[in-house]
Amino acid sequence: MSGSTNIDEATFLGKVASFFRSAWFSWWAGLIATLLVIATIDPAQELPFPASGPGLTFDEGFNIEVGVTLARGYLDIDWSDFSLDKLEEIYADPSYNPDHPPLGRIALGVSHEVCQRIWPIAGPCGYVVSYTRIASAIEFGLLVFFLIRYSASWFGRDVGAFVGISVLCMPRVFGHAHLASLESCTNLTWVLFLLVLADRWGRQTVPRARSGLIPGFFLGLVFLTKIQAIFLPPVVLVWALWNWRLRSILPMLVLFLTAAVVFFAGWPWLWIDPAENLKEYFASATERASLNCFYWGEKFADREVPWHYPAVMFLVTMPVAFLGAGWIGMTNRTGDENSSAAILDPRGMLFFGAWLLPLLALSLPGVTVYDGVRLFLVSFPTFALFIGLGANRSLTSIYRRYGKRVVLPVLVVGLAGPIAGMVTLHPCQLSYYNVLTAGLWKAEEWGFEATYWGDSVTxxxxxxxxxxxxxxxxxxxxxxxxxxxxxxxxxxxxxxxxxxxxxxxxxxxxxxxxxxxxxxxxxxxxxxxxxxxxxxxxxxxxxxxxxxxxxxxxxxxxxxxxxxxxxx
The missing domain is CATH 3.40.190 (D-Maltodextrin-Binding Protein; domain 2)
Structure with missing residues (x-):
């Protein structure tokens, strides 16, 4: 995306600005993001941290039990005498449920087992929720880290800093990072795939066949995490054909084939009976018990939610300053002649499609929608790329017109809303609504769901x-x-x-x-x-x-x- 401007000449933030532009900022930001979550993660007041975390959500236990079962099963296998029968014993455990692929759950289980070896805590059921939640905290930190690293290498360190800060200050994403759920792992693998694909293919006039191998590996990881991965192949197909026409067919085939191999190889449960188990997985992903959704003062069955639910919920749960910056990043509404609209650049175009398609797909009639923004949470960190570009362009334009005295107040005001919301709602960031609804109190009055997942039972x-x-x-x-x-x-x-x-x-x-x-x-x-x-x-x-x-x-x-x- 040629022409993206940096605030190189601005010294209004002094040493703070230098820190944000340093090569080490991505490492510090990822570490800070991880530690902020870990310090506020405890649902049972059993860790030596002053701040407690959100309450146990309704279905965290399913993810925890499966994750711990798989982690312990793999650790107990004698790999020198491995056989398929021993693998079947792991998946024959009554607590195993193949309703989701294993990657996110194994991460929860491995986190638990490592922490238990470092600092054992006895529990009535053999697991400690806080230890499994640490996996989500680490995944959140890695998400911040990789977004900063790639966006800074593409568009400059100012953009990278703004991208990372925006993800860190998204209340709903921050709230999900506290839970032993699959959302943080899905966010990480989803965004990492987009970053790798955009980086490797965006630098080539025509992508080569072998350039589909590494992105295909990461796409396989997304499929190994959650069913939302099905939104990505259509995005990649349209994006590649638009930019490289039929010359993209072979690298796309390599990409999708690699993803399929990684998905199959990474889920040993499929090895036992591939055809039948694949059928069972997709059946469990589509044939779920109906859940109710409360929206605009009415209760709907999950398949009857109005089509505009995803768009409206995205608009009222993303901080308003971020919405404005993201729009500017997409369209270049600052009027800077040296900047182009992000969606005209191949990298920005890929992110635009990956942001938009989940919102559109979940707006189709008969598609199940429930639980706040959880089903399309992947659109939030994907949108961060445009927030970073828009924030950089806006502040550069303000600096050139009005000087440094105006820039700092604008920056403070833009971040004050989401940060204040995260602090005042803690540890219930899943209840965040932006100023378009005048915050949670007015959103609840207007008929939005104030709390939905049990995290408020602190x-x-x-x-x-x-x-x-x-x-x-x-x-x-x-x-x-x-x-x-x-x-x-x-x-x-x-x-x-x-x-x-x-x-x-x-x-x-x-x-x-x-x-x-x-x-x-x-x-x-x-x-x-x-x-x-x-x-x-x-x-x-x-x-x-x-x-x-x-x-x-x-x-x-x-x-x-x-x-x-x-x-x-």
């Missing part, structure tokens, strides 16, 4: 309420989306400190109902008997962010609940 919430809950009491959970959700909470949340408390799924139709209830304010699956709670209810503890209650522990009045014998 360790502080449970610890504060626990003081007021008697021994051997029953604690009801509302809502419960899967029976194993309660088992995961017992094993991995702060509740491991109160093994005497029995966890139960709240159901107001039951004859015996404990008065102690944890309510997650997920409006997609509400209990009418708790919204609002009956008169006389005592709030034992609550998580409130930006004026909105995200989760509470309640003690219902006696006429609304029949206490267990343990509560007498």
């Amino acid at each position: 360790p502080e919430l449970l610890a504060e309420a626990s003081v007021k809950i008697p021994e051997n009491a029953t604690l009801e959970m509302a809502p419960v989306l899967h029976p194993l959700q309660l088992e995961f909470m017992r094993c991995g949340s702060w509740m491991k400190h109160r093994p005497d408390i029995k966890l139960s799924a709240y159901d107001d139709a039951r004859e015996t109902l404990s008065p102690y209830v944890v309510t997650i304010h997920r409006r997609a699956d509400p209990w009418d008997s708790l919204i609002p709670p009956p008169e006389g209810t005592e709030v034992l503890a609550s998580v409130r962010r930006q004026g909105v209650v995200l989760a509470e522990v309640l003690k219902l009045p006696e006429n609304s609940a029949t206490p267990d014998a343990s509560d007498d």
Whole structure:
């Protein structure tokens, strides 16, 4: 992308600017990103960090159990006497579920096993959630690192710095980096593939056949992480044919064939019965239990969500300053004659397609959409390239017109919003909404989901309420989306400190109902008997962010609940 300008002549940031432009900045940024997450990752107050992390989400336990099972299985194999039968024993474990490929889950398991060897912590179910979450923190740090390294080598170190800072300050991406889920691994492999492909092919007049090998390897890693990888081949196909016409056919074939080989070789479960297991995987990826989605004040089944959901959610959960910078980066709206629109450059064009296609595909009728922005989270770090270009162009233009005294306030204002949102929402960054909705409080009033994944059941919430809950009491959970959700909470949340408390799924139709209830304010699956709670209810503890209650522990009045014998 020739003509991208740098602020080389500007000295308004002094030594700070020199640090951002240094060759070491990518290393420092990646390390800082990793440590910031690790320091705020603990869901059970069992690590020696002052700040706790988000609560255990509904399905983290599935990823953790599979990841730990695979990691331990591979570590226990005697590779000198390896056989397919021993491999089958690993995948025959009842805890193994092939609903997702193994790469992201193995990363969680390896992280857990390494940390347990360094600093063992006993757990009631054989795993420590914090140790698995460290894998996501490292993946987030690597994402920041690689984005800075590549974008700086393409467009200058100023652009690289802005790209890295924007990813670090995306509240939803930062929030997902705290969870033992597949999103951070998907973000990393997705973006790394785009960077490698754009770098290797963008420097060639005509890509050679062998230039598809290394990008194909990284595409295989994306497929080994999550099904969202299916969005990438159409993007690559259109991009390559647009730029190199039929001369790109052979390198594309090499790329896709390499990806297929890596996908098959990297998932030994497929070796056991390739045809049947592939069929089972794709069936599990498409035939899932229906989930509800709350949007614009209405509850929808996941296949009935309005088509504009992905676009609107992207617009209201990406910081506004980043949206503006990204638009400028794509289109060069500063009017700088020395700059061209990013989407006209082959590298920018590839990133543009990889940003846009997930949003478009998930807007099609009948496609399942749920859980905030999770299904199209890959579009967020992909968009960072345009944010970096736009921020650099905008600040350069402002500097030339108004001088350095105006640039610093503009930069501070642009970053103040997302940083303030991340700090005030901590550890519930998945509840972030930008100033287009006046923040979370107005977004909730307008009918957006304030919290959806259980992360708002923080360790502080449970610890504060626990003081007021008697021994051997029953604690009801509302809502419960899967029976194993309660088992995961017992094993991995702060509740491991109160093994005497029995966890139960709240159901107001039951004859015996404990008065102690944890309510997650997920409006997609509400209990009418708790919204609002009956008169006389005592709030034992609550998580409130930006004026909105995200989760509470309640003690219902006696006429609304029949206490267990343990509560007498």
